[in-house]
Amino acid sequence: MNSLDNFILIGFPYAALCVFLIGSIWRYRSTKFKFSSLSSQFLEGKELFWGSVPFHWGLLALFVGHMSAFLIPRGVLAWNSHPARLLVIEIGAFIFAIAVLVGLINLIIRRLSSDRLRVVSTKMDYAILGLLLLQVITGLWIAYNFRWGSSWFATVLTPYLWSLLTIQPDILAVSALPWTIKLHIFGAYLIVFLIPFSRLVHFLVVPIHYIWRPYQRVIWSWSRTDVRNPKSPWSIKRPRNN
């Protein structure tokens, strides 16, 4: 069991992180055209609503939840010190996970039942859907059977994750966890691993900058002001058309 633990909890996470970082950057630089959410709403728009919307919003909430336990464990523990508040956060997270599950099942049914969608589906799309389904089910199972995950995540998993990040891996506490939790952890690393090879890259290009940019965009092939500035003959900014 020890060598498997070492692989799942130390070896694989580093490999996944490296592959994710190098792979995503490499893919963004070399095959930028393929960076797309690959929306299939155009081929099937109605059922997508009941899949995509609960799935994405639920996932967003769960992601924020996991990240806050990782980034501010003390804050989470302080919040959880009151049983009522703990209940709120646990039940809330559970509801979001159910939303993800329902959305995901709808998305899988939709993709399998439509002739048009089968044409635009790749093997990786099915693999990702299956992996996500496994991840949500194990997550729900853990939340139900090993109560108050938000608290023990902050006390057991957060130190482990930080130990990984600081390159001093300490898996003593984590390796004692039940196998379902380990499966969930492994699933998470597998998803990170697969990001550069799948449509999941679209979350890396979430258009946050849209909030700040002006609505209209006009691009000149050369800067109209810089080119007339005698002070900057060698430092004219590169046009960003291409």
Next chain:
Amino acid sequence: MDIRAQVSMTFHLDKCIGCHTCSIACKNIWTDRKGVEYQWWNNVETKPGTGYPRKWENQDIYRGGWQKNGSGEINLRGAGKKRGLLNIFHNPHMPVIDDYYEPFTYKYLDLIESPAMDDQPTARPVSLITGKPIDIKMGPNWDDDLSGTPDYARKDPNLADLSAAEQEAMFQLERMAFFYLPRICNHCLNPACVASCPSGAIYKRGEDGVVLINQQVCRAWRMCVTACPYKKSYYNWHTGKSEKCILCYPRLEAGHAPACMHSCVGRIRYLGVLLYDADQIQDSASDDESQLVDRQLNMIMDPFDPEVIRSAQANGVSDSTIKAAQQSPTYKFVKEWGLALPLHPEFRTLPMLFYVPPLLPVMASLSEKNTEQADKADPIAKIWSDKWLYDTSTEELWGTIDQARFPLKYMASMFTAGDEGKVKTVLKKLMAVRIHRRRVTVGDIDDNKAETALKEAGITAEMADDIYKLTSLAKFNERFVIPAAHREQAIEMLDFAGDTKGSVGFGFTEKPTRGI
């Protein structure tokens, strides 16, 4: 004043014969690929009709364009920062493929490879998406020439303003009329597609105003499809990128007319540069609906005005472009003669494709029996054997326009946001040109009447002659005045000239930075 150049178009609808040659020229060059088979960057619609995609003009369905809110500002109707980002997982007002049509082909090989049988073999239609047999429900130009039909013409969104009685009169078999509306991307000054793109993939080229989608940056958030009120941004279902009319910019840069314009059989299309004041864009697009057309036309500046030229030069507009603007046929139609109007100005995108509204369906065919105008017909009126009249005028100079068989309200809803007066002004000018030319060439209209017609229409005889010439005699180079693309600058569109300017031979193999 911030003067910029825009390559702009005028379509003369009286001359369109609805042959779809433009659509085919465009399709063969740009959209003959997987994923874009259903896209017609150029399409020709029969009006009244529902168009492509179906009922695209009805923004209650598609939520395209801009709308003015209570505080007088304009925001995108179905997209924008808040609405767009909140709906990014599912865009509720986006048209889906069935709103256009499912692309198809026929299994032609079955015709020759079929074994001998009692019955003739058939070529079954198959979907170009799934490859499986389908029953074709829609196709490109499915409603071509079907004016008057309940499924298409009567569902035209422009009929909303017309009373039931007016609609009925319009669709009586004897009075029925229709015209063609060729459409390409309008390359707007206030483009909704650009504003709606969360990735910032869509942009307007500063040099010539062409609106383009950067395929490397598009991430399929598909907001532009909703935001464009003309539905001229299309989603490529295969690559997961949006695509749209590029105004054949590779052809333009080489001095050629865009394919749709070059191939136009009726020679209805004109292309030329307009100089406009970019400072006015925001105010013009936000004005009251009744002012939109005037405000947009006011933005277009006189290319002979020295101040305008100075400002244009300061903005880097090259002299050859200014010269092209001075000879621009579009400027003549839109500003000098006031004959061309934008399509659906109420969408507030400031479209830069202008239409000369059609006179023919308005004036054609007065019935001898049921119109008082028929009694006042000129002696020169052509009276057909079945007692129908077809003429440019009756004794009352503008009788056929005042009692048009084709409701001006319909055209006003297309070209002037409901202002019938503006449509009437244009039609009177078109009619006056006809009366004037009839006097010149046939001579059976007395001078007095012709002069009155010109005067009341607000044009001079010289102007009428110019309109006539550019409408019917214009040669290729007069219809398309394309500014030089300046090859010496063109490299800067792709590369940074500074990289090669300061270097030797093939450049540096390593970046020549100082130090390590």
